[in-house]
Amino acid sequence: MTTSSSDVIDQAGAAAEPLPSGTLGGEQKRSIEQITLLLFIVVPFLALLAAVPLAWGWGVSWLDLGLLVFFYFLGCHGITIGFHRHFTHGSFKARRPLRIALAIAGSMAVEGPLVRWVADHRRHHKFSDHEGDPHSPWRYGETIPALLKGLFWAHVGWMFDEEQTPQDKYAPDLLKDPTMRRISRQFVLWTTVSLLTPPLIGGLVTWSWWGAFTAFFWGSLVRVALLHHVTWSINSICHAVGKQPFKSRDRSGNVWWLAILSCGESWHNLHHADPTSARHGVERWQLDSSARIIRWFEQLGWAYDVRWPSRSRIDARRNTDGGGSRRRRTPAEAA
Template identity: 45%
Template sequence: MSRAERYANLAGVVVPFAGVLIAIVLLWNSWVDGIDLAVLAVMYLATAVGVTVGFHRLLTHRSFAVDPWLERTFARLGQLSVEGSVLDWVADHRKHHAHTDVEGDPHSPHVGHGSGFSGLWHAHTGWLMETQGQADWKKYCRDLYEDPKMKAIGRRFPWYVLASLLIPTALGFVLHGFTWQGAVRGYVWGGLVRIFLVHHVTWSVNSVCHYFGSRRFDIEDRSTNVFWLALPSLGESWHHNHHAFPRSAKHGLKRWEIDLSAMIIGGLARVGLARDVVVIPPERQEAKAMKREKVAV
């Protein structure tokens, strides 16, 4: 990883955190209202769906198919999350699946960085200064690498970072009556705070969901299901289920396992915008289930 890449990633961690500190001050001074929270919620959902439905289930695992225009739309939404270019994200995640919790995994809490807190730190944030974006595009995401339009989207990632901050700033400015205070509030809540939340929920799947939680399938890696992350992660925290069946469009395999991303994919399929949705039948799940459910420690 180059020094410029490391500094850019460091800024991506520190600047949103600074925004959260500013937001605490704004809260203390009652400088937040329903408009600010609505901008935060809309930006969170749009960019998180870009990651969970777009980057992950569509582009990384091909759990379903859509027309090219919609595929590129999901890629753009994913880049607005400020988690790296679409090619970097997909290549890193496919490499994670190729080497899960063994040497070569970009962000395992169990390999190369000790155990306990040091391993969790690496999986959550430390990997951003070492291995993020270093997976070979030609090896791990050749399909995207050979797509000129997808490569063009990836090359424009810095502009998406700028747009990710300008869009909520503009929304705050307009919705608060064309005031500079509204612009600042949009920038802080819909921009910095939202990026902070999306980042740390995503990174928690890398760290927490390979360390704490439940397991029920007979697989070799140390992935886990973490129920309390299901809503903010839009279903991504049923991570053990996902590692058992990586191509499944649905990660919440039991009725009570809430999976908002799967609901969105199902909705797209019902209106004809998604097709070839991968579904894992109950008999395949039973065949891979452990004799007893175990809890990872």
């Protein structure tokens, strides 16, 4: 039987011995990590702002765009299928080679070490849009100024918070796995691989330094910036706007225009109504590339015990008020 994220959290308190730290810097982010985090946010974002004028006549090729798209969706699915649906929520079990590949692919998205990412997200689900949620846009209240401040916090500000999620409490299963712990600690290595592989390919294909530079600009910097902001939009936008056809104890909503770029994650309301579901876009027209790839993994025998939502399970979670309310439900109401 697949272990859910809540089961993992509950079992953590019974741990008999302290668990090793899973990430660089442990529970506290030191000054060097804060500076590194700032650089990884600001530099790719500046590259994204410069992308349009640079592309206007001479700074982009089909190779550059191909590298951007390939590495974008490699990292995106590494996050959505690996870090999120597999490692955080146990939506399916994976054979060891696939499990390792998903951990590496997710690390190449440059969104932080595996153990820290999972711990933060499990904590988010435990307290979603309530006190204790690390990145709720409703943190400061419901007035327009408070919401604007909260959206910035949920989108990017929370990552600079010195208070860190206890990894031994929220991700003990990963800390006990030596391979996953090692991959998490090798975050800088996988970041380097992620950023240098596109220019290496670009330089070899074009046999020029200019080809390497434009491949680095588009396939590394712009790609990372775009993926970062799409992922952060799930934390901010999808908890502030969007339809709510399903019952959840928070303000998670479905934002259709982010579905393709988020690899299906923006069908966020169903995810919070049924966190262990392997598919988030449950209606026929709702594109969810992550669920499709999980299905392929299952057919190949690489994934098993997949938690596909049944029609009765989906219908049982539907809202009776039409999904138009943005009122935050209490945990008692959601039960």
